[in-house]
Amino acid sequence: xxxxxxxLIVFTPVAGAAVLMFLRSDDAVRWTALAVSILDLxxxxxxxxxxxxxxxxxxxxxxxxxxxxxxxxxxxxxxxxSALFVFLxxxxxxxxxxxxxxxxxxxxxxxxxxxxxxxxxxxxxxxxLDLFLFYVFWEAMLIPMYLIIGVWGGEGRVYxxxxxxxxxxAGSLLFLIGVIVxxxxxxxxxxxxxxxxxxxxxPVQSWLFFAFLIAFAVKVxxxxxxxxxxxxxxxxxxxxSIILAGVLLKMGAYGFLRFSLPMLPEASVYYSTLMLxxxxxxxxxxxxxxxxxxxxxxxxxxSSISHMGFVTLGxxxxxxxxxxxGILQMFNHGVTTGALxxxxxxxxxxxxxxxxxxxxxxxxxxxxxxxxLALFTLSSMALPGTNSFIGELLVLSGGFAANxxxxxxxxxxxxxxxxxxxxxxxxxxLGPASVGARFKICDVNAREMAAxxxxxxxxxxxxxxxxxxxxxxxxxxxxxxxxxxxxxxxP
Amino acid sequence: xxxxxxxxxALASLPEIVVITGACILLILGQLVRRGQxxxxxxxxxxxxxxxxxxxxxxxxxxxxxxxxxxxxxRFAVFFKFVFYLATILTFLLSRKYADxxxxxxxEYYVLxxxxxxxxxxxxxxxxxxxxxxxxxxxxxxxxxxxGFLRRERRSNEAALKxxxxxxxxxxxxxxxxxxxxxxxxxxxxxxxxxxVTGDPLDPGLLLAEVFIVAGLxxxxxxVPFHMWVPDVYEGAPTTITAFMSxxxxxxxxxxxxxxxxxxLVAASDVWIIVAVIAVVTMALGSFVALVQDNFxxxxxxxxxxxxxxxxxxxxxxxxxxxxxxxxxxxxxxxxNLGIFGIVILMRNGDFSGEVIEDYAGLAKSHPGLALLMLLxxxxxxxxxxxxxxxxxxxxxxxxxxxGFVMLAVIAVLLSAxxxxxxxxxxxxxxxxxxxxxxxxxxxxxxxxxLAFTAAGTIGIGLFPAWFxxxxxxxxxxxxxxxxx
Numbered sequence: 001x002x003x004x005x006x007x008l009i010v011f012t013p014v015a016g017a018a019v020l021m022f023l024r025s026d027d028a029v030r031w032t033a034l035a036v037s038i039l040d041l042x043x044x045x046x047x048x049x050x051x052x053x054x055x056x057x058x059x060x061x062x063x064x065x066x067x068x069x070x071x072x073x074x075x076x077x078x079x080x081x082s083a084l085f086v087f088l089x090x091x092x093x094x095x096x097x098x099x100x101x102x103x104x105x106x107x108x109x110x111x112x113x114x115x116x117x118x119x120x121x122x123x124x125x126x127x128x129l130d131l132f133l134f135y136v137f138w139e140a141m142l143i144p145m146y147l148i149i150g151v152w153g154g155e156g157r158v159y160x161x162x163x164x165x166x167x168x169x170a171g172s173l174l175f176l177i178g179v180i181v182x183x184x185x186x187x188x189x190x191x192x193x194x195x196x197x198x199x200x201x202x203p204v205q206s207w208l209f210f211a212f213l214i215a216f217a218v219k220v221x222x223x224x225x226x227x228x229x230x231x232x233x234x235x236x237x238x239x240x241s242i243i244l245a246g247v248l249l250k251m252g253a254y255g256f257l258r259f260s261l262p263m264l265p266e267a268s269v270y271y272s273t274l275m276l277x278x279x280x281x282x283x284x285x286x287x288x289x290x291x292x293x294x295x296x297x298x299x300x301x302x303s304s305i306s307h308m309g310f311v312t313l314g315x316x317x318x319x320x321x322x323x324x325x326g327i328l329q330m331f332n333h334g335v336t337t338g339a340l341x342x343x344x345x346x347x348x349x350x351x352x353x354x355x356x357x358x359x360x361x362x363x364x365x366x367x368x369x370x371x372x373l374a375l376f377t378l379s380s381m382a383l384p385g386t387n388s389f390i391g392e393l394l395v396l397s398g399g400f401a402a403n404x405x406x407x408x409x410x411x412x413x414x415x416x417x418x419x420x421x422x423x424x425x426x427x428x429x430l431g432p433a434s435v436g437a438r439f440k441i442c443d444v445n446a447r448e449m450a451a452x453x454x455x456x457x458x459x460x461x462x463x464x465x466x467x468x469x470x471x472x473x474x475x476x477x478x479x480x481x482x483x484x485x486x487x488x489x490x491p
Numbered sequence: 492x493x494x495x496x497x498x499x500x501a502l503a504s505l506p507e508i509v510v511i512t513g514a515c516i517l518l519i520l521g522q523l524v525r526r527g528q529x530x531x532x533x534x535x536x537x538x539x540x541x542x543x544x545x546x547x548x549x550x551x552x553x554x555x556x557x558x559x560x561x562x563x564x565x566r567f568a569v570f571f572k573f574v575f576y577l578a579t580i581l582t583f584l585l586s587r588k589y590a591d592x593x594x595x596x597x598x599e600y601y602v603l604x605x606x607x608x609x610x611x612x613x614x615x616x617x618x619x620x621x622x623x624x625x626x627x628x629x630x631x632x633x634x635x636x637x638x639g640f641l642r643r644e645r646r647s648n649e650a651a652l653k654x655x656x657x658x659x660x661x662x663x664x665x666x667x668x669x670x671x672x673x674x675x676x677x678x679x680x681x682x683x684x685x686x687x688v689t690g691d692p693l694d695p696g697l698l699l700a701e702v703f704i705v706a707g708l709x710x711x712x713x714x715v716p717f718h719m720w721v722p723d724v725y726e727g728a729p730t731t732i733t734a735f736m737s738x739x740x741x742x743x744x745x746x747x748x749x750x751x752x753x754x755x756l757v758a759a760s761d762v763w764i765i766v767a768v769i770a771v772v773t774m775a776l777g778s779f780v781a782l783v784q785d786n787f788x789x790x791x792x793x794x795x796x797x798x799x800x801x802x803x804x805x806x807x808x809x810x811x812x813x814x815x816x817x818x819x820x821x822x823x824x825x826x827x828n829l830g831i832f833g834i835v836i837l838m839r840n841g842d843f844s845g846e847v848i849e850d851y852a853g854l855a856k857s858h859p860g861l862a863l864l865m866l867l868x869x870x871x872x873x874x875x876x877x878x879x880x881x882x883x884x885x886x887x888x889x890x891x892x893x894x895g896f897v898m899l900a901v902i903a904v905l906l907s908a909x910x911x912x913x914x915x916x917x918x919x920x921x922x923x924x925x926x927x928x929x930x931x932x933x934x935x936x937x938x939x940x941x942l943a944f945t946a947a948g949t950i951g952i953g954l955f956p957a958w959f960x961x962x963x964x965x966x967x968x969x970x971x972x973x974x975x976x
Contacts (some may be wrong), residue, residue: 066957067956069957136876139876161919161923162916165911165915169875169911170908177888177892181892184892
């Protein structure tokens with residue numbers, strides 16, 4: 001195909017943002033942003049339709065010299081792992097536009113421009129095949145995200161935006177040093193595939209592993225460096241939370257998959273126990289914190305820490321089930337938690353409170369809302385028939401195979417998940433009506449439905465028939481695993 | 492000196508001659524300019540610089556040594572001269588309206604800037620400690636006067652006085668170092684020094700001389716421990732002059748540092764350790780003190796200290812890539828810093844000074860375009876991609892890691908994370924606060940053009956750094972005297 005499909009996917013939102021600059025009315029801005037994001041989604045679906053699931057090779061590759069003097073190229077390409085996240089990003093992009101339709105009524109144009117630039121940069125991260133290009137996309141995301149949280153966020157938005165910015169910046173800068181060290185140790189190239197083929201000495205791998213770990217752990221976020229997340233989530237507008245939970249947190253895990261595992265296989269194997277323990281800690285600690293929350297958004301935010309623990313646990317189990325489960329959970333978490341943040345946003349728009357204690361009996365006032373909320377709550381709990389069940393099962397079985405104690409901790413985390421999620425649902429939806437009495441609350445409208453339905457379909461589709469999704473990642477994951485175990489058989 | 496040699500020398504220094512002659516003519520013509528005709532001065536000054544630039548371009552084909560080893564016109568000098576031209580022309584364009592408002596639009600203002608420019612050009616080309624001294628003094632004497640140009644303001648007078656006294660001391664220190672070198676080696680030529688130093692590695696007297704010369708030069712770029720003058724002088728000087736000083740003379744200082752220290756001394760001693768320590772301390776001090784500044788000009792002063800520190804890391808790295816990284820850094824820094832100063836300058840209107848950071852609260856609401864530009868410059872200064880500032884830092888880090896200084900690179904990036912905080916704080920004030928006043932910036936076409944140009948540079952070099960990188964590397968490699976490694 002002569003068409004640079006990936007460049008189109010990445011730069012369509014940029015072009016859309018440029019068009020928005022010239023529009024005057026807020027409604028025109030909203031409709032254009034929606035059209036652009038749907039067009040982008042359509043491009044992604046077209047890409048998936050012609051995606052070859054039988055090869056682990058990078059597909060739709062594009063390569064142009066960018067800074068020849070330093071061996072930097074503009075290189076894009078995707079394999080099964082990135083394909084899944086390109087799709088997720090584009091899907092959540094459209095949903096974010098819908099979710100901010102009425103929630104954002106100040107500086108709509110600037111918001112939509114930020115949102116679309118954010119989408120372009122995230123897509124760029126998943127498509128980049130050059131480390132320098134990857135870093136540019138990765139780091140540039142800070143600008144729109146900082147503005148989204150800081151300008152359109154809640155009361156404590158400025159503090160939250162600062163914290164988000166500085167945490168990620170400090171982490172990423174060490175990653176940058178790691179990238180440069182890798183450049184000089186890997187034959188002066190930024191080409192990700194060429195670097196993957198290198199065999200670095202263990203001490204170098206070891207140092208790089210920790211340089212990368214800091215950057216990725218901040219994004220995931222793993223437990224000691226997770227404190228920016230609840231602040232950012234709680235203060236961000238709904239669309240910001242969806243982006244954060246749906247895509248941004250995936251970037252860290254994606255970094256492990258794309259860089260740490262294939263480029264530093266020995267170090268990854270050597271430090272896998274450490275990573276498993278940190279993941280187990282995140283699962284249990286995040287679950288306990290979620291259990292103690294009264295703020296609905298905080299609860300979902302802390303549950304994210306727990307769920308992302310499952311992802312890293314699956315990844316560093318370093319076996320097929322663990323890896324596939326981890327990747328699937330990344331996708332599931334994007335869908336489910338994205339949806340949960342959307343639901344928090346919907347109810348906040350109506351009641352202007354996020355305190356769980358003030359809700360209750362929503363079932364009567366908003367039956368459709370609560371029905372879908374039930375679906376996503378169950379999905380977050382990983383009930384059979386929903387998407388997360390498949391992923392969590394794979395992660396747990398991979399985790400047990402890797403380390404019994406860690407597996408046991410993960411099961412405990414899953415139990416905690418059931419506890420806080422069921423508790424949340426009971427207090428919000430069931431029981432005597434309180435909100436319905438004090439606030440005027442109406443059920444979801446057609447626009448909101450349009451945002452919810454695709455996610456609900458994905459939840460059930462993945463839960464009942466996960467094969468197409470596993471099929472996309474399968475070959476790439478097997479290849480990745482072979483890379484790790486071929487080269488990474490211990491120092 | 493034969494007539495032919497004299498002609499060759501004059502030819503090599505033609506750009507300098509053009510600027511100095513032009514400045515002298517303008518000094519006379521300036522007396523005849525009537526009130527309301529001041530724009531003539533701007534265009535005449537710009538024309539002089541453009542003619543000099545044209546001469547530089549025409550002569551840039553080959554290396555031309557001149558004045559019996561005092562002076563050379565090589566690619567290295569050409570690169571720096573173009574940075575100076577850029578800084579000077581943009582300063583002229585920014586000055587017009589500001590000079591009207593402040594009532595400093597007399598011809599001396601432009602003439603002094605032109606003389607300062609010629610001083611910087613001599614510094615970039617000088618290959619002898621004495622010609623360096625001549626260029627240096629020509630430059631700083633003009634900036635002393637320009638700093639005190641707001642005659643009615645106490646702050647400006649005080650800044651000028653402080654600058655003169657401290658500058659004189661640092662010049663004295665520099666001259667003492669030069670005299671030591673002359674006493675010990677019998678020469679002040681850089682090449683001769685190189686030979687003398689490599690002959691006898693660690694003469695303690697020479698080491699002392701090095702330290703004195705370092706001290707004199709470090710003062711000019713505003714690095715620790717000779718940074719004390721920077722915030723006061725930057726704050727007190729007219730903002731246009733602050734903008735000029737933060738890029739032009741600083742680049743000139745680095746031109747000399749690169750020529751002096753990467754030539755004779757790297758081979759001879761571990762002088763890079765001194766420079767590394769200076770770089771770390773400079774960045775640390777600049778970043779942490781900037782965190783608590785309320786005055787925009789003071790903050791930018793500390794920011795310029797931080798950037799001097801970062802560029803010094805490139806000097807530490809040395810080698811062709813290290814030198815090229817410093818050069819590219821200075822070019823990019825000039826663009827983004829003049830951009831941000833441009834905005835500060837155009838804020839000066841009526842009774843509004845635009846010097847307090849809080850003044851900018853809610854700028855995004857009333858002037859979205861200006862706010863967006865400011866956002867661009869600030870993120871570029873903080874080194875966030877895809878802006879040029881990121882590439883500047885990136886290349887310095889590449890040079891550092893290439894030479895094995897990974898720890899220094901880590902320190903450099905951690906300190907830039909601290910520095911990022913105060914740039915982001917300004918973004919916060921602009922975007923996340925409600926406006927407390929109405930803005931009425933002075934936005935004449937010249938200022939608009941300047942801002943457009945610097946913005947295009949800040950984005951353009953960030954997205955397409957290849958050409959500029961090659962230019963910097965090219966300028967280093969053909970300056971064979973620098974290519975020691």
